[in-house]
Amino acid sequence: MDHPDIEQKLGGRGEEEQETRERILSAARQLMAQKGYKGATTRKISELAGVNEVTVFRHFKNKVGILTELLKEIMDVREQLEQGLQGEFSDLKQMLVSYARTYYGLLVERKEIFMICMIEADNHPEVVQMFSSLPMTAVEVLSNKLLAFQEQGHLPKVDPFTAALMFVSTFFYAFMAKYRVNLNLEMVEEELFENASEILLQGIKGFK
Amino acid sequence: MDHPDIEQKLGGRGEEEQETRERILSAARQLMAQKGYKGATTRKISELAGVNEVTVFRHFKNKVGILTELLKEIMDVREQLEQGLQGEFSDLKQMLVSYARTYYGLLVERKEIFMICMIEADNHPEVVQMFSSLPMTAVEVLSNKLLAFQEQGHLPKVDPFTAALMFVSTFFYAFMAKYRVNLNLEMVEEELFENASEILLQGIKGFK
DNA sequence: TGAAAATGCAAGTAATTGCTTGCTTGGCAC
DNA sequence: GTGCCAAGCAAGCAATTACTTGCATTTTCA
Incomplete structure (x- = not known):
């Protein structure tokens, strides 16, 4: 019934x-x-x-x-993120841009559910259980990928966790600003993906 | 009465x-x-x-x-942030670390109020008015500072806004993870300030 | 067509919530 | 002591909220 x-x-x-x-x-x-x-x-x-x-x-x-x-609508986030990293990328930057797109896309696509989780973070046991592992998922997935790159010798010895954290949180913040506080960033998203990827790779000092 | x-x-x-x-x-x-x-x-x-x-x-x-x-307890955030940038710094990295400390310190110090703002973002007109400008304040302040550095020729032509956004959101995310989702980052804060500052400056490729 | 399933409608219930009123109590200042 | 003021206490009130029940109506579909 x-x-x-x-x-x-x-x-x-x-x-x-x-x-x-x-x-x-x-x-x-x-x-x-x-x-x-x-x-x-x-x-x-x-x-x-x-x-x-x-x-x-x-x-x-x-x-x-x-x-x-x-x-239930956000149970598959980790899977989605990992799937987005499956393909081959011409270089590290393309991988980062692609990851940013996937992650930000997921946030926007299911913005309501993410918002609910944020808001009710520790009120309902259902949310707690579902949400507690989630914020670090996107960081972990990227962090692991970076670590793999390092082990293949393609990347110097930085802390991959911090790098992943910086990258992921950028888009989370942009997402929150846009969809929760209704602030427009004066920037097209795709442009942000590019810029952030470059900065993460080169740093702000490393530009020509 | x-x-x-x-x-x-x-x-x-x-x-x-x-x-x-x-x-x-x-x-x-x-x-x-x-x-x-x-x-x-x-x-x-x-x-x-x-x-x-x-x-x-x-x-x-x-x-x-x-x-x-x-x-009322968060009315002075912009002021506090700008004040934290007043002093002289030996180099850019020290400035960034200092800014991270100030910003994260502000968040922690007034965590409850920030949480309330997040949660009630668009329910109460009081909150809306107070909060709407706030998320970008920390980004703007840093962005302006970076821009000043650029104009003095001390920094290449990166987009200072994106850089500031990446930097600020990192600590915001860390803050949210710790105090809202009760996740421990497996990292001392001070260490995060250092790492993030270095990555922002050098990028993950630029390490020795 | 006819039975079953899905929905609407009216009414109600127990609990909660923001807030008030009237009165008492206890401490401090003079 | 007397007067004042902050706080406690008991009671209540109107509105809201999650949820129920019983019955009438519509929709679906075989």
């Missing part, structure tokens, strides 16, 4: 007709990201979803049920 | 006897940073402060009154 997994249905109406369950999730995602878990009341969620409040509880056992469902 | 600015009184008891008003603010600061504005109920605040709930409303007009009071 809860959510009977029938997915082939929207053939009838074309676009507008979105599954009720999806509409609820979508509304909750948006509201929780903006107002936090508590601020996203079940009433507001149902209104935004355009359904009756009871319908929400017909689809989800309770409010945390919605949250846990949403959190 | 509200808060009559009598400050000379704690001479009687010595340490333990903290002003009621301060205890309330302190409790609110802690709770709002952890649970958010909504999660920090006036009941919980009063309990943590060890006072009766009515006392809270005797000291503050209402709940937002507490919030606005707390927010």
